[in-house]
Amino acid sequence: FFYPNYFSIIIYREKKLQFFQTKHYNNPEEVLYAVLNIFQQYEIEKNTEIIIGGFINEHSKLYELLHQYLEGLVPGTVDETLFLSAEFKDYPAHYFLPYINYLL
Numbered sequence: 174f175f176y177p178n179y180f181s182i183i184i185y186r187e188k189k190l191q192f193f194q195t196k197h198y199n200n201p202e203e204v205l206y207a208v209l210n211i212f213q214q215y216e217i218e219k220n221t222e223i224i225i226g227g228f229i230n231e232h233s234k235l236y237e238l239l240h241q242y243l244e245g246l247v248p249g250t251v252d253e254t255l256f257l258s259a260e261f262k263d264y265p266a267h268y269f270l271p272y273i274n275y276l277l
Contacts, residue, residue, distance in 0.1 A: 175226070176227055179195055179196060191215065219242065219244050225248055
C-alpha cells in the first residue's frame with residue numbers, strides 16, 4: 174500500500190503472515206531496492222503476484238519502475254460500487270484499497 178513518502182509491504186505465505194513493514198522513501202529507486210531486497214531475503218520469485226494499492230498512479234515513474242522489474246505487479250481490485258459517488262470519480266479505485274476494510 175502506497176502513501177505519500179511511505180509504503181507498507183505485507184507478505185503472506187500459505188495464508189500466514191510472513192512479513193509486514195512500513196518504509197519511508199524519497200524516490201522510486203528506494204522502493205524498488207527495498208522490495209527486491211525483501212524478495213531476496215524471503216526467496217520470493219520476481220514473477221510472484223504483487224497486489225498494489227493506495228496512492229500510486231499507473232502512469233507514475235514509481236509504477237513504471239516497479240512494473241519493469243516485478244513481473245507480477247498488478248493494481249488491487251475493489252468492489253467499485255462502493256465508490257459510485259462523484260467524490261471518488263477522479264481517482265482509480267485502487268487508491269482506496271488500504272481503506273476498504275473501514276468501509277465494510
